[in-house]
Amino acid sequence: MLGFIRTDDEALVSCLGDPQRTVAAYRELLRRGENALGAIRAGLRDANPAVREGCCRLLDHLVDTESMGELINMADDPDARVRIAACHALACDRCKGDVCAPGPDRVLEPALRHLISDPDPHVRGMAAELVGKFAHSDARAVAALKASHTDDPSAAVRKKAGWFIPGGAIYERALPPRVQMTGQPLCR
Template sequence: MLGFVRTDNNALVACLGDPQRTVAAYRELLRRGTDAVRAVRAGLHDEDPAVREGCCRLLDHLVDIESMDALVTMVDDPDPRVRIAAFHALACDRCKGDTCAPGADRVLDPALRHLATDPDRHVRARAAELVGKFAHSDARAAAALQRSRAADPDPAVRKKAGWFAPGGTIHERTLPPDARRTRSGRTRDS
C-alpha cells in the first residue's frame, strides 16, 4: 500500500519528513482521520521540523480538544515553518466547528507576543490572523493590530494587520451583529 514498507500511523508520521513520501503520507493520515490523531500528536515532538510542520498541518483538519494545547505549544517551536503551520491551524475555522476553536484565554497571549516580536515576517503575518479573531472582543488585540499596521518592518505584515485592525476590511466584514446595529442604527440586513 502506498509503496511504504510500513503503513502504521507512526511510520506514516515519520514519512512526513521524507520529501519523496510526505504528500502520500499526509493524504493517507488525513484519510485515516481520528484514527491517526494520536500518532500525529506524538509527531509534534519529532526532531525533524518537517514532521512537526506536517503534524501541525494535519491537526488543522483533524484537531480535537485534546490536541489544542499541543498546537498552542507549537507556536513557540524553533522552526518558523512549524510556527506558521501552528498559527494557521489555530486561526483557521474552516476545518473546525466552534466545538474546539480555541478561546482568547488559550491563544491570544502567544499570538500577541509573536505578532510583536517574532523575527520571521511570515510568522507575524499568521499571528495577525489569530489576533484578528479577537479584535472585536479584546482591546489588546485591536491595539496590537493597530501597532503592527503602523510599525511592522514588513509591508505585507502591515497590510495584513490592517485588514484585521479596527476599520480594516476583514474587521468591518466580521463585525458582530450588535456592533453593526450600534454603528448604523440598524443591521445590514434591514
C-alpha cells in the first residue's frame, strides 16, 4: 500500500519529513481523518520541522477541540515554516468542518506578537491574516495592523496588513451585516 514498508499512522507521520514520500503520506493521513489525529498530534513534537509543518497543515483540515491548544502552541515553533503553517491553520476557516475557530482570548496575543516582531516576513504576513480575523471586534487588532501597514520592513507584509484595516478590501468585504447596514465600523 502506497509503496511504504509500514503504513500505520505513526510511520506515515514520520514520512512527512521525507521529500520523496511526504505527498503520499499527507494524502493518506488526510484520508484517514480523525482516526489519525493521535499520531498527527504526536508529530507536532517531532524533531524534524518538516514533520511538524506537515502535521500543522493536516490540522488545518482535521483540527478538533482537543488539538486546538497544541496548534496554538505551534505558532511559537522555532522553525518559520511551522509557524507559517500553524498561523494559517488558525486563520483559515474555509478548511474546517464544524469545529469552531478559537477566539481572540486564545490566539490574538500570539498573533499580535508575531505580527509585530517575528523575524520572518512570511510569518508576519500570515500573522496579519490571523490578526485580521479580529479587526472588526478588537481595537488592538486594528492598531497592530495599521502599524504593520505603515512600518513593516516588508512591502508584502505592509500590503497584506492594509487589506485588513478599515478601508482595506478584506476588512470592507467582511463587515458584519449590522455594520454594513449602519455604515459604522465596530472599531477604528
